Structure formats: C-alpha cells, structure tokens
Amino acid sequence: MKYVTIEDIEPGQILGKTVYTANGTVLLSAGMQLTVYMISTLKRIGVTVLYIEDQLFEDVELEEEVVSPKLKQAIFREMYELSQSLKSGKDFNTASIATNVDMLLNSVLENKDVALHLAEIRTADNAEYIHALNVCLISSMIGINMKLNPSQLKELAIGALLHDIGKAVPESRVPLEKGKEHHTWRGYEMLRQKREWSLLVAHIALQHHEQLNGSGEPRGITGDAIHQYAKIVAVANTYDNRISGNPLTGIPPMLPHEACEQLMAASERELDRDILVEFMRIVSIYPNGTSVRLSTKETGVVVRQHRGLPGRPVIRIVRKTDEDLEIKEVDLSSETTVFIEAVLS
Structure with a gap:
C-alpha cells in the first residue's frame, strides 16, 4: 500500500x-x-x-489501528448528530458521548504501545469530525503516558472530543458579552451547563487556544494559569490542524515530520515541553506507505516501524534493471549513517 x-x-x-x-x-x-x-x-x-x-x-500494511473502524464510525455519527442538534437549537445526549468515550479509552489502553498514525481520509464534510476524534485520540494517549488516573483521562477525553463544540453553537443560543465572541467562550458556556461533567471539561474548550507566552486566545493567559488538560489538547489540536491544512484559507496540509518540527520549535514558547516529549513518543512521523528520499539519494517507501524510534523506519527500495526488479530494504535503526532527506509526494 x-x-x-x-x-x-x-x-x-x-x-x-x-x-x-x-x-x-x-x-x-x-x-x-x-x-x-x-x-x-x-x-x-x-x-x-x-x-x-x-x-x-502489497505486503505493506498501515500501522495497527488504535481504534476500530466500527468505533470510529460510531463517533463520527455521534459528532455529526451533536453538531446538527446544536445548530438547530436542540440539546445533545451526554450519556451517549460518555459511553463512546469509555469505549475509546478502553481501546487506547489496550493499544497504548501502538504508534499513532492518523490515516483517515478527510473530505470537506467530514474534516471537523475527524479532527475531533484525532484530537481526542492524541490527547488520551498523551494522558496515559503522563500517568493520569481513569477519572482524569475521562475528563480529558470528553473535553478533547468536544474542544471545538463552540463552533457549532449558534450565537443566538448562547449570547455573550462584547469581547467574548470567540468560539472557545461559546463552547465553555455550553459545556459548563452540563452538571454531569466536571467543569474542567468546559475549561478545555475555553483554554485550548491559549499559549504559554500569553499570545493565545481568548484571554491571553500564561504558564500555570492554563490547565494541564488544555495544554495537552493544545498540542493535539495544533498537530492535527497542521497535518490537515485549511482549504478555506488556502493553507496546505503538512507532512507529519514537518508538523512535528513546527511543534517542537514552539516548545516552551507556545506549547508545553514535557507534553511535547510525550507526544513525540506516540506519533508515527513517517507512516507506512510514505515515499521518501534517503541521504544516499535512493528513493523508496516506508514499510515498517520501530517502536520508540519514529524517525528510523525500514525503507524498501525498488530498482528496475534490464531484466528484472532489484529490491532491497534499508533499516535505518541499524544504518546509523543514513537519513531520510525528503518526503516525496
């Protein structure tokens, strides 16, 4: 593949x-x-x-899925129905969301050693729901690495899944005072009314665009004033936005390694360094099936991963000769002087 x-x-x-x-x-x-x-x-x-x-x-398979296709479909359907309900002025089913989050967390815990590859194909219609799921997945896996307890993980996962809920809430439904028009405030006001959930879920929606140096939105708060959950979701949200791009503004999607480089460059300035370290331990930088050029000037395709060495996968190189095809594999975990020089489109 x-x-x-x-x-x-x-x-x-x-x-x-x-x-x-x-x-x-x-x-x-x-x-x-x-x-x-x-x-x-x-x-x-x-x-x-x-x-x-x-x-x-043909033997190259995508990295093992952290969440099954069936559960992904259920969450996409849930998020679609939630969005439609909010846009039409109706309420949404918190119990159903909590049940799906429980199933997602169970799946993540069972597959916590799998390198995360966000492989869903996005369209203009499904992009917001894939984004919600991806942010939830990334945040949950980071939370597990950071040893959050089950109760904390559930708060984090629900808040991550609903971090952009404010974008679906009509202005007429949650009128806000001047200066609080940002979608984060609208999401906060909606979620804080849900007494069955911790208020921290609402604070994730409010704070996920804040940055350590105070340059974020909506309040420009800094450092420890930003809750840990929101710092985790900020990393997940920033990464997924980078790899998805923005067709409305003409911003093209980045490749995973490019997005990771940008996130690391923002360490301690915009994003929390310790959280970024945990993020880099879970993500697949060069996913299987990616075409690359090596420092030897050979071109090939990533075919296998090494857990804990996201930047050193196995590359299959295929050369056409006069009579046949010559195939070899380069394992970058052992070929320490060879590097991936570029990712090819």
Missing part, C-alpha cells in the same frame, strides 16, 4: 483505505477500482491524499 496525493492518482488504481462521509457511512470502500468519475468526485469534495494498493508493496 502507498500514500499518494490525489493529483497523482490514476484511473484503474485500487483504493487501499475506505473513505467515509460526514455521518460515518461509507463513501468508497477499500478494494474498489477508481474511475475517472470517482477521482473527480474525490477532488471536488476536498480529498487531497489516498492510500492505493501497489503490487510491489
């Missing part, structure tokens, strides 16, 4: 990973042969990358 930009997809290629709609139903199933119409439709709805099956890399 290979990770390919939509512009490089050709009719006849086989889709390697299912694409979902906003409400969690299947749009295109893995294994389908792509047609000109399908590719055109995917471009139109905002898809930028796909996983494609390739005979030379």
